[in-house]
Amino acid sequence: MVKKKQNPYHINYKEGIVENCLLQIRNTGCCDDPRVKNVWTVDIRARDSQQFIEFIRLNIQSNDPVSFQHIKRIKKGEESGVLTVIVCSKLLIEEQDDFLLLMKDAPFEYYNANDHSAVPTAAPSTKELSLKWSALYWPLVWRGNPNDQIMNDYVFDMAFIRNTLTTLSKVSLDQAEKNASDPPVVSAFVSPNGRRVIYSTDSRCSTSPLDHSIMQGIRSVAASEHERQAKNCDQAEETYLCLNFDVYTTHEPCSMCSMALIHSRIKRCIFLQPMRNTGALESQSGDKYCMHNNHALNSKYEVFRWLGSEYPVPEVNSDICC
Ligand SMILES: [Zn+2]
Incomplete structure (x- = not known):
């Protein structure tokens, strides 16, 4: 991953132009489509959050087709001291029985397992959109325009x-x-x-x-x-x-x-x-x-x-x- 300042090419990030001569062709029509997908969530006690993160790192992260980089896995639950956490996408595990089988090895107690929540699988292109989707679906993290990083990683x-x-x-x-x-x-x-x-x-x-x-x-x-x-x-x-x-x-x-x-x-x-x-x-x-x-x-x-x-x-x- 190249940092913007160290990039050897001259890139106009706003227009998507490299070295003043190569125009990046993008599907601009779908940029604002959140491509919402359902996820499995459970409630856990706040004090178990470290064990939850470790469990995800070992058992889920590299297998899930949804990248949760722009999504907060953990949000406040309805009661105090309780967190609602995303375990994985329904694209990874479809059936409830399989999900419960996975959770059998969880080193923490959990409640209320369900697949009702939906999250945007597309990363938003603007901060405004990130705030809008956070309010509509699930809390997101804003890390800047994802296309800037894509442009940064190109090699010519x-x-x-x-x-x-x-x-x-x-x-x-x-x-x-x-x-x-x-x-x-x-x-x-x-x-x-x-x-x-x-x-x-x-x-x-x-x-x-x-x-x-x-x-x-x-x-x-x-x-x-x-x-x-x-x-x-x-x-x-x-x-x-x-x-x-x-x-x-x-x-x-x-x-x-x-x-x-x-x-x-x-x-x-x-x-x-x-x-x-x-x-x-x-x-x-x-x-x-x-x-x-x-x-x-x-x-x-x-x-x-x-x-x-x-x-x-x-x-x-x-x-x-x-
Ligand atoms: Zn042809």
């Missing part, structure tokens, strides 16, 4: 990014000149160590209508992986195809391609040209899916759009899915 190789975008722009302009039928959409798939860079172009008119450049790129990564394993007789276990890859692309991907990137478990996508009608990443684009940061999906990736005009790409018709 700016020289590599610029080089890759230079190539994308060049190949895309060449493609437009040579080939009038396929859209001049070009992508680059970069392996996590940066050693393998696979470029792909769109060939929907020459091959199949589904051969968008991202789909072609995923296929090329698969072929290259297959070849590598065959050569090394590598019995590497099956894993997600593009796990932790960075994907660069000239035009904002469509819903099919951005979903395929979810399934491939990429780390980051950087694109040049927003596609307002057909794109599926920006919150103003297409059907406003924000596919990379959609809470209905079980995986996410980072997305940035390059601001500025150093890397021109040919226009494609606004109704074309890229």
